[in-house]
Amino acid sequence: MSLIRFPARPMLASSFVVSGLDKLKNTDDTARQLSPLLRRASDSLPFPADEKLIARVIGGTQLGAGALLALGKLPRFSAGLLALISGLNTFVEWRSADISTKEGRLERRAQLLKNISLTGGALLAAVDTAGKPSLAWRAEHLAMDARKAGGKQLKKADRAVRKAVDKTVGA
Structure with a gap:
């Protein structure tokens, strides 16, 4: 592992690990955010949409894939999973943000930019072949x-x- 990859992967993964833990601890909040999206998609899904279960799966995936990326195990696969989850989180958080006040709109914009940046970093890590x-x-x-x-x-x-x-x- 190169001198840059050694600290960069854990640095990128840290946000996903913390977010995954937060989603696992606060399943109800995550389920509430997912609810409007799942209601619209429930007709297309081949299984019943249990918001709490899906929130746990998303949190567990973030935690597990983030840990794998941080440890350098299956880095391209785990980064690909994180990019996918990050894209989903970006959409869900953007849709559920409070935009009734100017501060709420500014917060929504900041979250959107943060999530897009994390998705971009995960995409770069997903295509990084480590020089091979x-x-x-x-x-x-x-x-x-x-x-x-x-x-x-x-x-x-x-x-x-x-x-x-x-x-x-x-x-």
Whole structure:
């Protein structure tokens, strides 16, 4: 792990871990925020929308994925989960914010910018390959190398067959 990644991953993960713990402790508040969104989506969901259970799942996912990211275990997967959860949190918090006062609108804006920044950081962490090529890049180059090597082998075999046929026919 590089000198930058070593402190950066736990720094990014800390906000998600604390938020996950908060969601687990205050399930009722999180469920209340999720309620309008879940009411609208309940027709499309293949399961009954239990707000408290979904709030716990979101909190547990944030806590678990944040801990994994902080420890450097499955960093791209955990960062991807955190980006997804952060996007959901951004939408839910933006929809449920109190905008009846100027202070409420300013607070909503500050929360929106914070959440967008965290989502962006998690997205960057999700695509960070730590200086190693991604699996897609490696697979693509492995296939190209196999085609090149296979092409040379095929040409070599073709020449050998033609040579053998020429010797047989010419003899």
